[in-house]
Amino acid sequence: MENPKIKIENLNLHFGNQHILKDVNLEIPKNKITVILGPSGCGKTTLLRTLNRLSELNTEAKIKGTIRIDGSDILNTNEDVTVIRKKMGLLAQRPYPLPMSIYNNVAYGLKISGRQKKKYLDKRIEHYLRQVNLWDEVKDRLKDPASALSIGQQQRLCLARGLAVDPQIILADEPTSALDPISSQMIEEKFVELSSNYTLVLVTHILRQARHIADHVVFMYLGEIVEQGSAKDFFENPQQERTKAYLQGQFY
């Protein structure tokens, strides 16, 4: 692959005695949607959380290996972890709006990195809310608590919140699992749209979703990468037995 956005080499992760990620080697292409597939408990969520260094919050975690973003290692570095995390937006399984107003949810990332002019903030917030098609629904109640929104709106708000810190990468961990079909579709369409400017990494176990939006697919099983390749190759011509079995629905 030429100029991968993220390059993972020999990544190993232990929680106490459990070996969760085993010798992961992976390349994630720039401005594409990469889908990580695999049965539950295979380590795909852990892998995603290691990318923006959330895994290390677990005091039992031991991490070895390198993760390079645009060539520079983010694991073994003196660079401030908050700067690294800001390069990546995270969308969780369920929306977790911060305990503040809709406006401040989006403004949060901007505010904590320094004082901002109100006018500038207003403009940015409108921009990002428009980007996730939420502006028209909330423009009259920006001061309401974010928890008052429907769950589908909350997830879009979380996406806007992530976009507001101007990341290069968007990490999403089964972002549609708590949503109704219409909201799910909205998020999927948004992802496709965003992939022209952002590198997206999406963890899912929904095969239909993967087929629908993936450019690049990674298949994980029991902490190992079994197979990776372009979506076309992966779905039409899988190489590994375990991949074939998974695609035929023999295990989840």
Add this chain to the structure above:
Amino acid sequence: MKIKSIGIGRSLRSKLHSSWMAVCLVVVIILPIIILVGLVLKSVPILDQYSLSDLLFSSEWRPMSGKFGFSGFIISSIWVTLVAMLIAMPICLLTAIHLTQYAKKWMLKTMYPIIDILAGLPSVVYGVWGVLFVVPLISDYIAPLFGKTTSGYTILAGAIVLAIMIIPFILNVLISLFNTIPTELSEASLSLGATRWQTIKHVVLRKAFIGIVSAFGLGISRAFGETIAVLMVVGNVIGIPKGIFQPGYPLPSLLANNYGEMLSIPMYDSALMFSALLLFIIVLFFNAISRMVIIRSTKHI
């Protein structure tokens, strides 16, 4: 035949057991009502003879000549509780944040037993420690620092001992409160580039705010009723204390010190029961409000 008789025995036993359960249930439900009614009935004589505002706002306490003003005792109680809370609140909050957000496993493994033991120590032991350590500390070091001379048996001594007694209690409430906040919420904030502390300040504390206030409310109600330990170090001098280096005489101490000998003086026992009633109502009030707020706030998370 045999099978049938076993069946009857079984259902009879089951019934007996169920009715005993129901009796126990009734006991618990009416217990607070009985206590309340009992205390009110015993307070009626004094409430008949004196107006409520006289009792609460007069500071003259001379039972022999029929003067029953509770304000000195009430103000002492408020002093001791307030100062104890001022000491306990920051320590509890900081430690709870530390243990739930930052601490490593070995730290938890040492701190939890320590908190448990502190919570389990009898109040008389705290009192003994207060006499041995806190009182001399105040008379020899703390009071001279502020240019005061005192025996050490002061509001401050009561408050320090009391603070240490309620710390494990408040701390346990706070720890379980912080543990109910989903980690995903903090992670959302972290992945937006916030530091741990910014996350705690803007997200965790904000989410937990109502719970924290009610935990402190529970602490107040616990502190207000604590008797023996405070009594042993607070000085028990009747009057309105004017500062933390003066002795005080809180409501529970009044009860504990005088209850045995009250029968010979007219109205004295009614007056003391009135102070028990005051204590009961104040404690119940803080307790009920805090618990209701906690229940409501956990439902909304």
Add this chain to the structure above:
Amino acid sequence: MKKFAKYEEWFFKGLMYLSTLSIGLVLFVILFSVLYTGLPYLSWEMISSIPEGGYYYGKSGGILNAIIGSLYLSLGSTALAFIVGMPLAMFMNIHLVRNTKFVSGIRFILDLLWGVPSIVYGAFAFTIMIYFGLKTSLLAGIVTVSLFILPIVVRAIDEVLMTVPRGLFESALSLGSTKSEIAYRIMFKQCFPGIITAILLSFGRGIGDAASILFTTGYTDYIPTSLGEQTATLPLAIFFQLSSPIPEVRGRAYAASIILILIILIISLLSRYFTKRYEKNKINF
């Protein structure tokens, strides 16, 4: 801005370490100062004999009466509270399990009762005793303390029972057990170590409390031989001896505190042991 955020975090982290450390330190200081002052006075005579003539002027004798009295008192009241509390906790978790509102109402009342100061229980019980013309006695103390620890017993057992999975309960029902059989056989077995911990917790509360027995048990130099007699207790022995002007007697108060602390530590260790067993034995679904 970034720099400031970093200093702020360091500052508060430092404060957090300090406050956590101070809590550990306080326990150490408490134990150390009581041990340091009390140990010289602690002797075999103190724990093995009752006060002799002139004991309260510093002559020979011990506080066996208070130790035994305290054990009687807390054993009796824990047993009484258990007889009432255990069925109630079962009732809440088996018969009323579908009646969530009612059960949370009962929990609310119990939590309120837990918060009532023990001096109020003591004063209340004393009033009742005067009303019925009863004298201070071991029995009166047992009843008062059991009222005071009842909410603790019920809520502690309740918390344990709540962890029993519904599936276990339903599968027993489908095998044709009546509800009380389920209660005793299954719940009891499944929760045994947890229930022991709950009992130990309330025993500890009972043995340490002084305010509720101040007016109800009386005080005597002899070991009680029946429920109707007065009894001495450890907390009151400490309390009374500490107010003595004679240093020798005050020293014994400190020594008695060591005994009380030891009892509490043993209880704490035991309940830790049972909690660990509980985690191990629990069936995980």
